[in-house]
Amino acid sequence: GGGDDDASTAQDFILQNNLLNLRGLPLDNGVRDVAGNVIGASSPFDLEFRVSTKSRTYGASVTWIMAPRYSTKKFMLRPTVGVRYMRIQESMRFYGQDSGLTYDNLEDLDEGFNGDVKLHSPPNGIDDDGDGITDNAGLVEESDSGGGGGGGADEEFRFVIYNDPSMYPLTSTLSNVSRSDLIGPEIGLRYDLGGEKFKLWGQTKLAVAANSERMRLKGNNIGIVTRQNNFNMPTPEDPQPNRFSDSDRHSHVSEIIEQSLFAEAPLFAHIPILRRSTILSEARFRFGYTVLFVGHVARPFGSIYWAGNPSEGLYPSIDTKRTSFWTENYSFSINWTY
Numbered sequence: 001g002g003g004d005d006d007a008s009t010a011q012d013f014i015l016q017n018n019l020l021n022l023r024g025l026p027l028d029n030g031v032r033d034v035a036g037n038v039i040g041a042s043s044p045f046d047l048e049f050r051v052s053t054k055s056r057t058y059g060a061s062v063t064w065i066m067a068p069r070y071s072t073k074k075f076m077l078r079p080t081v082g083v084r085y086m087r088i089q090e091s092m093r094f095y096g097q098d099s100g101l102t103y104d105n106l107e108d109l110d111e112g113f114n115g116d117v118k119l120h121s122p123p124n125g126i127d128d129d130g131d132g133i134t135d136n137a138g139l140v141e142e143s144d145s146g147g148g149g150g151g152g153a154d155e156e157f158r159f160v161i162y163n164d165p166s167m168y169p170l171t172s173t174l175s176n177v178s179r180s181d182l183i184g185p186e187i188g189l190r191y192d193l194g195g196e197k198f199k200l201w202g203q204t205k206l207a208v209a210a211n212s213e214r215m216r217l218k219g220n221n222i223g224i225v226t227r228q229n230n231f232n233m234p235t236p237e238d239p240q241p242n243r244f245s246d247s248d249r250h251s252h253v254s255e256i257i258e259q260s261l262f263a264e265a266p267l268f269a270h271i272p273i274l275r276r277s278t279i280l281s282e283a284r285f286r287f288g289y290t291v292l293f294v295g296h297v298a299r300p301f302g303s304i305y306w307a308g309n310p311s312e313g314l315y316p317s318i319d320t321k322r323t324s325f326w327t328e329n330y331s332f333s334i335n336w337t338y
Helices: 008-020 106-111
Strands: 026-027 041-044 048-065 075-098 100-105 156-162 170-196 199-220 243-265 284-298 322-335
Touching: 026 170, 048 170, 075 199, 075 284, 170 284, 199 284
Parallel strands: none
Antiparallel strands: 026 041, 048 075, 075 170, 100 156, 170 199, 199 243, 243 284, 284 322
16 A cells, blocks of 8 residues: 555555444453463454444233322322332344454554554544545544545555455454343332322332343354454355354342322313313323332343454353343323223
């Protein structure tokens, strides 16, 4: 790269524009210091680096509201008992691609060749050298330099492919999916404040639930992507020799706390046009807010041991870590009392 011929300039211009300064994966690649501690390395990706997450919850409960323990004209306090079932399903997915190229400034030649090097301009989002490329790959942009295609007349750089082109660009994937099924008894309090014109009420519930957890991990090509010798070579018999999978299952106890607050009022009875309708004039508008907390839940994002050197038999695995899970929602409804 960095030559004067048109073909080289056009090719380098494309590479500088499309090789991106993305994130990397910190991996345990099997390297240890003299004390046996993990040194590790970061695996860079210059074409794609995407992480997506998804959370879903399902649930049902049966609640019995007991007779009031305390009651006045405007306030009522009632205990509740019931049974709750809940499912928490979450996933984390990673998708990365690397070109397999190393690129740097020719001024670094006296430092020896290092295939892990990917030199980028500082990611300031500005075309400092005015060559039409923002944050070039392969060189560090300098302001006030007269740049043309390829990164400037007096800039020298190189793009080197030293890995097997049949393996690159290399695509790395990983997905980790967890499912928690919780069931158990719950107790609580319901409190009502107000009258017919305006009413505030809420519920506080506490459950102790048996939690059955399952986790499934799978992926392909997780390693230091700039080092081809870290990967097993594909063969006709095994076209994906760097695949991996892991699974885990546990049962334990988790606490569930739910807090709900609602406000009710015959809102439609005060709106001129809507109050003409008998159905709407008798309806009560309800606005609610609910927050749900679940303790000691295995989350897929933090339950991965990031090992990566397939040639040495090192692959990511499940390392269960439990944290709290919480969600909140708002609700709007119309209800009638007969």
